Amino acid sequence: MSEAPLLSVENLRIDLAIADARHAAVKDVSFAIGRGETYGLVGESGCGKSVTALALIGLLKAPMSVGGGRVRLHGEEIQALPAAQMRKLRGKKISMIFQEPMTALNPVSPVGRQIAEMFVLHEGATWREAERRAVEALASVRVPAPDRRVKDFPHQLSGGMRQRVMIAIALACNPDLLLADEPTTALDVTVQAEILELIRDLSAAKGAAVLMISHDLGLIANMCARVGVMYAGRLVEERPSQEIFSAPSHPYTKGLVASLPLLGDRAKHGRQRLREIAGVVPAVTNFPAGCRFNPRCPAASDICLSDDPAPTQLPGGLVRCHHHD
């Protein structure tokens, strides 16, 4: 990689302030996404995936804050940009799709207007012009009869339709990077595939890179070239997606992969939760000493209880484990 990647994240740390103490909810997370690349971030709920995405777009809210590290977009650091400049990046360069399309849209505003806002905000369009372009944007996310749908309110649309509106909003201004935070989790199985397809196609067409966040390893595998696995605020493994399935290195990744139905069975069994790993993700305030996965790890040894493993370079990736394969 001679050229600077589109996005690079180095040693990102996200603090959670409770009372006077600061806990590192996310720590030492580093990864990079190239132009037009689709990168997957996977892990159970509470692993810090969504928080990481919010940190990238600068929308962390108290008591969360970026505690250290660098985030570069086009080689320029953005983690410490003044609010006004960060705001200009949002929507224009980086945009985001959220999990719940129902609550993520303003219930009392027509969807057309919510799309049109993007053109007014970032391209200085007039409302009239923006409304016209909103119809086009709606058409581009394959919503039938877009000229009528623009006047609809969110509650009048189905879940899939709403998520299409979200996608239309996110891609309205041709961003370089799209953060998709579990974009299909709240949807019916039947529409999940359509939405994913839409994201893939449109981002490809517009040349946008995608950070796809999901707890669903199967979904990530289908979409992404490379995958990062997060556990308890750490990136524990990062590999090309083929490799991570064929030869998972971290015990946690192994667990994730083992819990998957065979590829291709997905359609038959529907989505699967990662229930098969015993135990739960510890709370931020209660991370264990040493390797954070040690309470649940089948291979845990003494060193795991005392020393936090450093990342080990693997061909095409890295792993953070004392006992990696």
Add this chain to the structure above:
Amino acid sequence: MLRKVAIVAALSLAAFAAQAQAQTPRKGGTIRFTAPYGSSFASLDIHSTNRTQDEIWAKAIHRQLYNWDSVANKPVPELATSVTASPDGKVHTFKLRQDAYFHHGRQMTADDVIYTFTRMMSPKVAYPGSRYARGIKGALAYQKGEAKEIAGLKKIDDFTLEMTFDEKTDPGFGFMNSYLSIYPADEAEKDSFQSKPIGLGPYKFVEYVPGSRMVGERWEKFYKPGKPYADRIVIAIMGEAAARDVAFRNKEIDASVLGPAQYVAYKADAALSKNLLEVAEVFTRNMGMNPTFKPFADKRVRQAINHAIDTDLIIKRLVKDKAFRATSWLPASSPAYDDTLKPYAYDPEKAKALLKEAGYADGFEFEWTTSANESWGQPIVEAVIPMLAKVNIKVKVKPVEGTVLSEVVRKGEYQAYIWSNTTGPDPYEALKCFHSKTPQSQCNYVLYNNPAVDKLLDEANATDDQAKRIGLLKQVNKILLDDAPVWFFNYNKAVMAYQPWLHGLQANATELALQYYEDLWVDDSSPAK
């Protein structure tokens, strides 16, 4: 002490009159008066309400056959130029004024007077004034529908009226009340009369904002030449003393009736204290004791209560000297007032002794019904409670609204109550309440029954000799003091604060708030237009 106060009051009145003479009344301006007894007028049909609050506006709009002369302290003919009574006192001939015009321009005639008294006895509607009109011969027959008109009302000519009563009657005390105002026969039956009253008074009705104010403008054809002086009168309805205080200090009203708290404050203020009008009114504040409640049937217990309460202290400290110690039922302003009577001394030991004699050495408990009134209600009761506790008498307070107080007292559904009762201007009327034949619902609230008193009252009623009458009534008053049917608390001293530009106020002992609007005038230092 009382005599001294009376003299001071008389002096201040004299000074007042002198001041009034020294200046020539100015024509024009606006008088801004206040109606302090509640937050609205009951009705614009003065015949249907006898509340003092309503009399305050009625005095501007209406006139009656008689009016109270506050200097002579007696009722005098107002709409009549002369009244002659037959020797038996039953037939009165009224020569009516020929210069009295109603506000719609028509001259008043005997027909209007007849109409008024006939209306009063309406078979359909119960008017408070029927109390006095009932005595007219044939009035009851008319009310029952047995006659088409009242036989005792006879028109001699347009301005002469003969009125025959069933019994010997002195109509002045009754007919001076505003709720017997003379109505125009042609207008009063109209619906509009209920909202736009027409009368003979010095001011012509302009507007009424219910709950807020009434406005009148000068009636040019008022029968007293040159009067009234002011162009307009505004009567503001202001029941809250604290609000009135602000308005008065802010010079938004020209006169304000004061309560004890303000009386002290105004007296202490160099500027405000100059313009206070004080008068001994004809009300007696008292605690009535129900003889059907066993302890109160015993005279010694009632006397003990009079001894146990430090009445002077309450008057001085709580009522702030805005009252005179009651020495029996009749007030200092009454012609039959007896200034030789000594009030019950504050003597808890004597009270205890009397209670012991009566068999209540360990005391007893009674329920005391009271309204929230600041001068004769809850605060007084609260001050008395610890005093009675010292002679082992416990008090349970029962707070009620005014209307409930008046009801339970008339029905006798109380053990004790505290109230203010009219004790004038006619001393016989005031004392008749203690005649055993007077029903409790009338005014013998304490079911007083003393044959000696009955006899004296009957004699007083029969005699034509004023001096003898007064003498008999004084005796009754003295017996009452000893019998102590009530705790004799005080006689009211009414105080009105007025602005320096308001002139012509009179010390009306029947009710200070009832003024003679035609005599009032404001000089040009008034801020009102």
Add this chain to the structure above:
Amino acid sequence: MLSYLARRLIQTIPILLAVAALIFILFSVIPGSFASSLGDDGKSVLDAETMARMNRELGLSDPIYVRFARYVGQLAQFDLGVSFRTRQPVAVVIAERLWPSAQLALASMGFAIFVGVPLGFVAALRPGSLIDTGSMVLAVSGLSLPKFWLGLLLMYLFALKLGWLPSFGYGDGGLKHLLLPAVALGVSPLALLARTTRAAVLEILDADFVRTARSKGMSETRVVRWHLARNALVIVLTTVGLQFGSVIGQAVVVEKLFSWPGLGSLLIDSVSLRDLPVVQGAILTIVMIFLVINLTVDALCAAIDPRIKYT
């Protein structure tokens, strides 16, 4: 929409009937009567015979079920009866109080809305700031000062000390006389509105769509203007409706203090004079106004929030 309104209006009829029955029963067993009130100041005297006649004339000597039947019969013909004291139709007595009451209610709610809502907004946008704490203290003061007390303080300050405004009365019905009673009456709905607005805005600020708006690169002012205001408005409006309706009934003390010719003082006077037809009529009117205002608010909310349907 029209059928919805019609149905809602019809639904108010049983409520009005229930109110009529409840008030009728309460004021039938209440001690005291109009006749006894005519002698309650200890000065005027009403004789026993006239009192008895008056009770008969006013129909008060009939048994309660007869009176109630008569009353319901009148109501069915939209007749509120005749006032005991003025002998005018109750509708007339009430009508002359409506406009001053409406003025006072409008002014006090206007004051509450135009101060309370922005205050709540600012407080919510800067939680923990001086303005937030200040508005909280102000709100609590508004909720903890008895109205007569607050009214007196206002009179002292603005009429007597500063001389800016008249202390009492209706004047010509203009703003000058309206201001002080409106503020005295408006402070407690102001406090409630400020607190409700603050809570509503805080909740909406946490909503996902606000995050979406921010992710679009919107400035905070635009977030508030474009997305927050309308959503908060629904919650605020509902509170306004409830307060607006009750402010007319709560005006009793303030109207008494400021000699304001509204329904509240009419009601309280009629209670103390036991003018039962007016008491019943005034309460029914106040209830009716309350119901209509809330109906209007519901309709407004439906217009603002497309999720609310006319059902």
Add this chain to the structure above:
Amino acid sequence: MSPLIAHTDPVMDANLMNAEVPPGAEFWFGTDAQGRDIYSRVLYGARISLTVGVLSQLINTAIGVALGMSAGYWGGWWDDVVSGLTNMMLAIPSLVFALAIMAILSPGLTSLLIALGLTNWSYTCRLARASTLSLRNQGYVQAARILGYGDLRIMLTQILPNILGPIIVIGTLGMGGAVLAEAALSFLGLGIRPPFPSWGSMLSDARDQITTAPWISIFPGLAIFVTVLGLNLLGDGLRDILDPQARARTA
């Protein structure tokens, strides 16, 4: 507690010679027009005012929850009846209602509790009904129904604990309201049975002395202010503790 820390008896220790003494060493808060120690009366007044505030609000809450929860749970005609009742109670001027009840029952603590406890439950009822409606079809409630739990048991064990948070908040706010309502009734002459003090009656008794002896009203006024402030803060605090959303926010 009051008798221990109060200097004097709030009723019997009246000395008219000491009337309207400003605050000082002997009388910390001064004396009132009757010459009674205001400090003692404020302490005793707390007993009555707080009893009125807390108990009347408990009654309101009980009525509101019972009606609102059952209406939300059962729906149907009962829901219509309760909604009608709620609207009615919201619409009737509660002060006049309370005044009528006081006039009928005659003033006193019990009457106050009835007058204020029966007239202010509509907000609670509305809230309970709305929350119950949203919970009625939740999985765990339906599960309980399938398990054959009785309606009453479901309401008490499954629904009530989950709707209590906001209701307690409304309740604490209402307590301040009840203290003030008692003051308004005292202003109209039908509050607590005198001579026992409540803050409201002390305040309304002192209104004529607002310029001549301001301390008579300042101290009970302050007591009400501090209490209502405290209750509001308590309500806010409880909301933060009990509101699951707020809890999630801080976690």
